[in-house]
Amino acid sequence: MKLQKASSFALFAVLELAANPTRQLSGVEIAEKYGISAHHLAKVLRDLGRAQIVDGTRGVGGGYHLVANPKRLTLLDVIQVFEPVGSDSGEGLVSKTPTDAELALRVILGELDDHTVATFRSITIATLLKLMARKPWASARPARGVGKAAVRA
Amino acid sequence: MAQIATMKPLAESIGAYAIRIRPASKPDLADIIRIDEEVSGLSKRNYWKDVFAQMRGRSQSPRFLLVAEDQNQIQGFILGEIRSWEFGEPVCGWVLAIQVRPKTRLEGIGTRLFSAICEAFRNAGISSVRTIMARDNHLVLSFFRSQGMMAGPFIELEMSLDEGI
Numbered sequence: 441m442k443l444q445k446a447s448s449f450a451l452f453a454v455l456e457l458a459a460n461p462t463r464q465l466s467g468v469e470i471a472e473k474y475g476i477s478a479h480h481l482a483k484v485l486r487d488l489g490r491a492q493i494v495d496g497t498r499g500v501g502g503g504y505h506l507v508a509n510p511k512r513l514t515l516l517d518v519i520q521v522f523e524p525v526g527s528d529s530g531e532g533l534v535s536k537t538p539t540d541a542e543l544a545l546r547v548i549l550g551e552l553d554d555h556t557v558a559t560f561r562s563i564t565i566a567t568l569l570k571l572m573a574r575k576p577w578a579s580a581r582p583a584r585g586v587g588k589a590a591v592r593a
Numbered sequence: 594m595a596q597i598a599t600m601k602p603l604a605e606s607i608g609a610y611a612i613r614i615r616p617a618s619k620p621d622l623a624d625i626i627r628i629d630e631e632v633s634g635l636s637k638r639n640y641w642k643d644v645f646a647q648m649r650g651r652s653q654s655p656r657f658l659l660v661a662e663d664q665n666q667i668q669g670f671i672l673g674e675i676r677s678w679e680f681g682e683p684v685c686g687w688v689l690a691i692q693v694r695p696k697t698r699l700e701g702i703g704t705r706l707f708s709a710i711c712e713a714f715r716n717a718g719i720s721s722v723r724t725i726m727a728r729d730n731h732l733v734l735s736f737f738r739s740q741g742m743m744a745g746p747f748i749e750l751e752m753s754l755d756e757g758i
Contacts, residue, residue, distance in 0.1 A: 514735075558728035559744070567739045574741065
């Protein structure tokens with residue numbers, strides 16, 4: 441499973457803003473913390489603003505804050521601003537006169553899509569912050585899947 | 594059922610509610626059926642009667658049915674069971690059902706119930722807890738995620754017997 445860069449950057453920003461509810465954070469601050477492009481993050485934050493997930497104030501002392509409720513905002517809500525989730529895995533597989541093999545493969549890809557959507561929809565930003573605090577990857581038995589997730593360029 | 598009998602009721606104020614978690618008893622049956630019907634839209638009277646009957650009997654799989662009570666009114670319940678070698682896995686605690694009255698949600702009652710049943714499992718020497726639910730049940734799926742539950746090592750499979758093999 442891979443996320444596009446914009447989705448990952450958006451999640452970094454939303455997590456950072458949710459973890460600092462009393463502060464306004466600039467895009468540069470967030471970009472420096474995560475070692476990512478401030479220019480790219482600025483565009484991502486604008487998109488999050490248009491989606492009414494964050495709000496920004498210009499000028500000295502300005503910055504961004506989260507307007508969505510982190511206990512209600514899900515990973516799916518954020519990711520879907522930047523890429524389709526679980527709806528196009530079978531795109532291009534089925535031709536005008538699909539073979540049984542194409543249709544069967546589409547059913548299997550649909551299973552994966554359904555699981556992906558259900559997983560992203562079930563995890564809120566508040567839950568992800570709890571996971572970060574718990575750090576299951578620091579224990580002797582690494583969390584399932586850690587090391588396999590990746591960011592797609 | 595020994596774990597149920599020895600479990601101390603836990604009282605704590607949550608929001609507007611003074612919630613006490615305790616093992617369910619026969620007089621709670623009607624409330625449990627009512628809450629389950631209110632939440633699920635389905636009446637499962639015989640199922641819950643069977644649950645109570647099995648809890649009174651001797652079972653290889655100890656069950657825990659806990660209720661959250663506020664001033665003599667049941668606000669929610671949780672049902673769990675200890676199972677050994679289900680699907681080839683060593684002993685584990687299973688959460689089979691959790692329901693909270695819609696009017697009293699977002700008050701931490703579900704969290705108290707889940708914590709209580711985890712404590713009951715721990716006291717029984719159990720080190721992991723598991724559940725299964727419909728993937729479109731976003732509300733309960735999000736709840737269990739918020740409690741720290743992650744995807745387990747199983748994939749649930751099923752088929753319609755009408756399709757035939």
